[in-house]
Amino acid sequence: MNRAQKIAWSLVITISTGVILSGITTAILYVKVGMPKASAGLAFLGIAGLGGFSPLIFRKDKGKVTFDERDKSIKRRAALSGFAASYLFVGLACMLPFSVLGPMASISVGWLPNIFGGAALSFFFVWSVAILVQYGRGGKDGNK
Amino acid sequence: MVTNELKNRIRRLRFENGEMTQQQLADKTGVTRQTILAIEAGKYAPSLPLAFRIAQTFGVSIEAVFQYEDKSDKDS
Numbered sequence: 161m162n163r164a165q166k167i168a169w170s171l172v173i174t175i176s177t178g179v180i181l182s183g184i185t186t187a188i189l190y191v192k193v194g195m196p197k198a199s200a201g202l203a204f205l206g207i208a209g210l211g212g213f214s215p216l217i218f219r220k221d222k223g224k225v226t227f228d229e230r231d232k233s234i235k236r237r238a239a240l241s242g243f244a245a246s247y248l249f250v251g252l253a254c255m256l257p258f259s260v261l262g263p264m265a266s267i268s269v270g271w272l273p274n275i276f277g278g279a280a281l282s283f284f285f286v287w288s289v290a291i292l293v294q295y296g297r298g299g300k301d302g303n304k
Numbered sequence: 305m306v307t308n309e310l311k312n313r314i315r316r317l318r319f320e321n322g323e324m325t326q327q328q329l330a331d332k333t334g335v336t337r338q339t340i341l342a343i344e345a346g347k348y349a350p351s352l353p354l355a356f357r358i359a360q361t362f363g364v365s366i367e368a369v370f371q372y373e374d375k376s377d378k379d380s
Contacts, residue, residue, distance in 0.1 A: 162338065221336075223327075228335040229351050230342060295338070296347075 163221050164231065165295050168288035170214035175285045178208035202274075208281055234294045242287035246279040253278065311371045314344045317362045333357045 161169075186201030220226060253275045257267050318324040326344070330337045333354060342348035343358075350358070359366040 162336070223336070224331045225334055225336050228339050229354060230339040230348055231336070 162231075162295070163218050163226075164235070164291055166218045167214045168291040170217070171211040171284050171288040172292070174211035175208045175281055175288075178205045179281070181207065205277070205281070211284070234291065237294065238287045238290035241290040242283040245286035246283040249279045249282040250275060309373050310346065310349050311373060312343065312346070312369055313371075314340070314358065314369060317364070317369065321362055329358070329361060332361045 182202050182204035184201075185204055186198050189198035189201045253271075257265070257271075261267070314329070318326070318329060326340045327337045330340045333340075334357065335354065339348065339350075343350050355366055355370055359369045362369065
């Protein structure tokens with residue numbers, strides 16, 4: 161498994177853990193105390209931020225060559241997938257309130273940073289999954 | 305997919321050239337071992353410069369390393 165795969169795995173694990181935990185906590189708090197306070201459950205999304213330390217944890221690969229044309233094309237396709245996912249996320253985040261609340265309703269601008277953060281999370285999650293899929297998840301196609 | 309149509313003889317050529325390891329071939333051609341592995345398995349089609357570098361490493365022509373099969377002709 162090379163460095164990019166290790167970073168991708170750590171991002172998938174931290175983002176999944178953060179999203180699942182915050183989703184469960186927010187849902188429980190919503191049932192118990194209602195919506196304004198229930199958003200405190202989103203604090204668990206901070207776990208996703210721990211994935212940002214992975215480039216510091218995983219050192220550069222040993223060997224004469226650590227990055228070549230295949231890695232470059234894999235990273236380019238992964239970045240494209242990530243951008244597509246974040247674009248889709250922002251599009252859905254804009255359209256859902258319009259569809260659910262109606263055209264005359266208004267929402268707090270406080271949601272805008274959340275949408276930005278969500279777009280970043282969706283980018284990194286899809287980027288990581290695309291990296292892992294293209295490298296073959298460290299199996300037959302990976303360095304062991 | 306294009307990669308399925310590109311056959312190669314890298315594994316055979318490695319053994320014919322003093323049982324060269326994937327890592328040695330990777331070092332000589334300036335790529336990672338993973339890339340050599342992917343090319344050998346037919347999962348990755350190398351760029352033309354890399355294909356030439358691999359052929360030069362073995363001292364053969366590019367056609368001796370890679371063979372392209374046009375599947376569309378066979379199907380029709």
